Amino acid sequence: MKLKVAIQMDPIAPIDIDADSTFRIAESAQARGHELFYYTPDHLSYRETRVMAVGHDLTVRREKGNHFTLGDRRNVDLSDYDVVWLRQDPPFDMGYITSTHILDMLAPGTLVVNDPFWVRNYPEKLLVLQFPDLTPPTAIARDLATLRAFKQAHGDIILKPLYGNGGAGVFRLDPNDRNFNSLHELFTSMNREPLIAQKFLPDVSKGDKRVILIDGEPVGAINRVPAAGETRSNMHAGGRPEQVGLTDRDREICARIGPLLREKGQIFVGIDVIGGWLTEINVTSPTGIQELERFDGIDVAGRIWDVIEARRLG
16 A cells, blocks of 8 residues: 655755665655655645645655656645655754644644653753763753853863754863863854753764664664864764664663653664763754664664554555
8 A cells, every 4th residue: 555755854956865864764665555745845835724735746766866756846734644754854943843733633644653741842952851860961052151161060061052063163172271161162153052061972083973773663774983183973964874783782771761751752763872972853854874784784764664664544
C-alpha cells in the first residue's frame, strides 16, 4: 500500500545528494512506491481550519546536478497526506516554532515526523538538561555575570548560541582567553536569546560521535573528527566522518533517553557524544544517515520507513 508523503524542507536544488539525510529519506520512500510532495517552510499556511502547502510532486534520483524533477506547482491540503516530514534546518527561531504549531493541527489523521509538539518543546540543547548525570557541566544564561562565574569555575569552556546549528558561532574560551566580554557583546547585540556554555571536553580532538536512534533504539554511529586547528567537529564546519562502533557508554545513554524519545514521537534522532558525555539530542533535522549507511552497510532510511509504515499501515 502506498503512502502519500509530504516533505517540508529547505530548497532541494543546492543539497549534496551524497550527504543529505532528507534526500536519502525521500529516495528510500520512492523506492518503496510511496508518493512524494515537496514544499519549503515559507509555503506552509493555515486557512480556515485547513493546513495547506504550495509545492510540487517530487521525483528524486541519484544523479549529481540532475537529482530531482518537480511536477506542476499546486496547493494541497496536508490532511490528505499520510505522512509529513518536518525537515528544514534550524535556526530554531519563531518561524520554525510557528511551523510546528501549524503542523500540530494535522494530528491525529496525519503522522508528522518528528512529532512537532515535542520538537518544539525539546530543542536539542535543552532536552539534555533532563539528564544532568549524562552531560558535562552546563550553564544557560544571557547575563554576563552568570556566564563569567561559570567560566571561572571551569576555566576552559565552549560558548555557543542556544538555538544555533551546524557549528556556527561555537567558540572555545580557554583560561587565557581575552575575548569573553567581546563575544558576549556580539551575541547579545544580535538577538535576545540566552547563550549556552559547557565545560570543554578535551576528548573532542578524538571526535564528536553522532549516534542515530530510530524510535528510541540506537542503530549505529559515526565519528566526526575536527579539522586541524578546529574545535568544531560538525561536518558543516569541516569535520571528517569516520567509522566507529557503539560503546557500552553509548548504549547506556541511549537506554536512558530512548524511552522518552519513543513516547514523544521522535522517530529519527541524532545524539552527540564526546568522551562519553551527552552534549546534544538533535530532533529538529538530524543528519548522518548516508555516512552511517556507507560505513556499516545498514539501511538506516529503510529502518525509519519500517517504523513509519508500521504506524500508518498497521
